[in-house]
Amino acid sequence: MMTFLTLLFKILVFPGFLFVTVIGLLLAGIDRKVLARMQKRVGPPIVQPVYDFFKLMGKETIIPSAANKAAFLTAPVVGLVSLVVLMLFIPVFSYSAFSGSADMIVVLYLLTIPGVALIVGGSASGSPYAGIGISREMVAMMAYELPLVMVLLSVAKKAGGDSLCFSLQDIVAWQAANGCGAFHWSLIPAALAMLLVIPAEVGTQPFDVAEAETEICEGPLIEYSGAPLAVFKLNTALKMFVMTALFTALFFGGIDTGIVALNALILVAICVVLTILCMTTVHAVTARLKVEHLFKFYWTTVAGLAAASLVLVWIGL
């Protein structure tokens, strides 16, 4: 009974649903506020994403007659659930809710599900704009998955030594013993590549080809209204937190104070810095890329950085 209750607490409160939601929405709010300040605007209040979420919850949900109702309504929920499960696998420094010998592989698979949910939801809505959006989303996913896999492989090899170490828990423990991943110079190219993967995974400005709102009217989300749209917007906010938390686990996992609450606080602080660094700043200074440019950028520059790190790690540096 007790184990069941602690499991429930982990899934619903910390580090599960409540924690991820609150911090994700906070990060999204900070992103909008800092972006506004960079453009010399006052900007919306930091709680604006919360207002947006609850407003959309209260709106009427329209299901288009051309849509497949079941897929249209379940897709956002599937994305949300996979993101919450993802956070259970990512360690908050020394603390992690679930851990296994190969949770990095699980994380890799779970990371694709929000994108797939967007594709399924968009294609179920039966709109031609959504069709363009999902084809772009697929290309973007192919573009950033390759560097992401190479980044994870190089960290796994570095932490594992002779063999590959696919357990995030062990990688964090290795970093606690040997210094953070970002301070090993052979992993610095991988860290840079990962920083560039984060905005594409979340879908912020220069890489938001799928949801280009000025061009194809938010692509896959075009027919969504009310609660399903709210959940999709929440998914974007959660992705911000999950991706930055994954970066922290891979490259700054060595910081450990021993107190879970303090660890969580440090994690949130690092996530805020990372959000401003790799999403807000990049958003403020760039315009949207074309989808073929995005693909080229990820398979040459970013994949090149990740490959450099992989080679350096593999020859034992």
Added chain:
Amino acid sequence: MFNKLIAKSTGKSPWIFHVNTGSCNGCDIELVAALTPRYDAERFGFKLAGTPRHADIVVVSGPITSQSKDRLIRTLEQVPEPKCVVTLGSCPQSGNVFKGSYSVEAPLEKFVHVDVAIAGCTPKPEAVIEGLYKAAEILQRKREAMKK
């Protein structure tokens, strides 16, 4: 508990969808000016939405040409409840200088209920923001009146 929060949020995050029904582009420019860093309507939560499905407030500019009338009404029907209709400039309110033309169907009030009318040819961005803010307040009241 949630109903109160939802009603408050509805007034705090109004998303705008803009329909041009044959406007001369003057009002459209002023609406965009209201969203730029100088006037920054985003501090009240206003955001320009790309599709009527995401919108709360529909801003109509132009004297409603006969060609655009049916399309406008169809667009307004696609907006989920609660919603507000705002007319921008004198054209959709009275027809302005186009009044009496065979191809113009203004005023908009003949076809749909208009919540806020921003007058002027063209209205200043300050007036646009004030009008939209009033629309957001009406939106909140509409949400409170909705029985859930």
